[in-house]
Amino acid sequence: MLEINNLACTRGDHLLFSGLSFSLSDGELMQVQGENGKGKTSLLRMLCGFLMPAEGEIRWRGENIRELDEEYYAEMIYLGHLNAIKDELNALENLRISAGLSGCEVDDKQALAALRHMGLRGRETLPVKVLSQGQRRRVALARLLASDARLWILDEPLTALDVGAVGLMQELIGAHLNKGGMVIFTTHQPLEVAGVETRRLTLA
Amino acid sequence: MAINWFKYSAPSTFYGLIGKLVPWFAWSSAILFTIGFYIGFFVAPTDAQQSEAYRIIFIHVPASIMSMFIYLVMAGYAALGLIFNTRLSSMMASALAPTGALFAFISLWTGALWGKPMWGTWWVWDARLTSELILLFLYLGFIALHASIDDPRRADRASALLAIIGSVNVPIIYFSVKWWNTLHQGATIKFTGTSMHAAMQQAMFIVLVACWFYAIAVALTRVRSIILERERNNQWVSELPEVRS
C-alpha cells in the first residue's frame, strides 16, 4: 500500500502544493488532476524518489521509500513524458534492454508477445527511428507487459496514442487492477476503466 | 499555507546574530593585521641570507595555511549540508569558497614575488607551489560548478560532492606532486635562515590569526547576503529595516 502524508513540493522559490495526504490500496486507480504547472509531474517524480519532498513522507508498505530504496523500485514501474527508448535500436532490443534495466530478464519470445499485444506486429525488428510517435509510445508501454511491478506510475500515458491504443491501455490497466495492482496516472484525455471507480486527486 | 516555520527560523535568527558578530571580527582582524605587519616589517630582524626579501613570508605563509585550511572547513560544511540536509552549512560552504580561492591566489602571487629575488625566476615548479596551484583550480571548479547550476538545492548538493572528492584527492595530489618534484630534482622553497627569530614567529602567528578573523568576517557577510537572496520570499526578510527602505 502506498501512503502519502502531509506532502509538500517546492520548485525553486515556488510552493507547488503542501499538506497533501492520500493513500492507495490494492486494486485502486487514481488520476492526478490539475492545470498545467500545478505539480502533477512533480508529484509523480516524488513518488519515484527523484524529487525530495520539501515536507512530509511517502511510505510503501509502511516504510519510507527513501529507506526502502531498491526494494521499492523492484515493485514499481514509472513511465514518464520521455519514452526512454533508443532510436538506434529496434523495438525488440529496446524492450529487452529496458526490461533488463528494471530488473526483469525477458527472452525474445516474451518480448515479441508483449510488442504484438501492443499492436506492433511486423515492426518488431525495425529501428525505432522509422516508427511514428504513437508507435514509439507503444514500444515504451510494452514495458508494462514485461514487468511484474505492483505499482504503476504513469505520466501522460496516452500522449500520441490513437483510439485503438487508448482502448488497449484501458484493458491493460483493468487487467492490472484485477490482479490487485495499483495505478496512479495523469492524463488530459478521458481514461475510464470498466468496472473500476477512478479516484481523483486535484492539485490546485 | 502550512509552511514549517521552525525550518525557516534558523536562518532568520542566524541572520540577526551574525549581523552583530561581523563588526567584531572585522575590527579585530584590522587591528591584528596592523600589529602583525608592524612587527613583521619593522621589528623582526633582517635575515642573514635573504636580506629584506624574506619578509614576504609574513603574507605568504599565513595565506598558504589559510587556503588549505579553508578548503577542509568548506568540505566539512559541504558534507554536513549533504548528509544532514542543513541549508545553513551549504550556504557556509559556498560563502567560504571565494575567500579560500583568494588566499590560494595570494599565496601563489607572493610565492612568485619571493621566487624572483631568490631564484631569479617568477615561477619554480616547487612541490608546494604546484600543489597550491592545483588547490586554486579545485576552488575555481567548486565556484564554477556552483555558479552554473540554477537550482540552489542542486547547486549546493552537487558542489558539496565535488568538495568532498576534492578533499579526498588533495593528499593524493600533494603526495604525487611531491614525488614528481623529487624525481625531477626541482627547486624547493625553504626558509634558509638558521633559526626563526622570536619576533618572526610572533609576527607570522599574529597575521595568521588576523587572516582567520578576516576570513570569518568576510564569510559571514557573504552568508548574510546568501540568506537574504534565498529567503527573499519569506516574510521576515521583507520586514527587515534594511530591506524595507
Place this chain on the structure above:
Amino acid sequence: MSSAPASPARLSLPGLLRLVVRRDLMLAMRRRADVLTTLIFFVMVVSLFPLGVGPEPEMLRKMAAGVVWVAALLASMLSLGRMFMADYVDGTLEQMLLAPQSLSVLVLGKILAHWMLSGLPLVLMAPVLGLQFDMSVQALWVLIVSLLLGTPVLSMIGAVGAALTLGLRGGGVLVSLLVLPLCIPVLIFGTGAVEAVTSSTSVAPHLLLQGALLVLAAVFTPWVTAHALRISME
C-alpha cells in the same frame, strides 16, 4: 490476458553489468563516428607537438610519454559529455535511477563501456604514435601498461564530473575544469613510469601506485557517480 509473461526472471548483478556494457557498445557501434572522432583528435594532438617544438629526436624522445599522456587526458575529456547525455535526454537515465538492483553496478557498466570506447582505442593507438617520437621498445611497453592502468581511472573520475554537470549550459567545458585537476596523479605516475625506463630506474613503483589509484577509483567512483546522478536528476 494471455500474452503477458507470467513472472519475469530477476536479473543478477553480473547480468546487469553485462547488459549495460553490451547495450552501450551496441549503441556505439551504430554511431561509430563518435568513437572515431575521439581517436582522431588524440592522433592529431600528438602529431602536432613535433610541429610545435621541432623534430630533434633527442627532445621528442624525452617528451613522448608526457605528450601521449596529456593528449589521452584531453581526448578522454572530449568524450565525457557523451557518457550520460544521450540517456539523460531520452529518459533512459530516469529508468536507470529506478533500477531495482544497484545503480552503482549500472554506473560501473557505463564506465567500463566508456573506457572500451574511448580509453582502449587510445591504448591501442599509442604504440604507433610512440614510434613517431622514436621511443624505445621497452619504453613503448611501459607506456602501454601505464595507459592500460591509467585510462580506466580517467573514465572513472570523468564519470563523476559528467554526472555532476549533467544537463548544464556549457557542461562540456565545465566538466574539464572539474575533472582535470583530479586527474593529475594519474598523469604524474603514468609519465613517471616511462621516464623511469629512460633513466633506467625501477618502473615498478610507478605502475604499482597507478594500480593503487585504479583500485581506489574502482571502489569509490561508481558509488559517488550514482550519488551525483541522483543529485543531478532532481
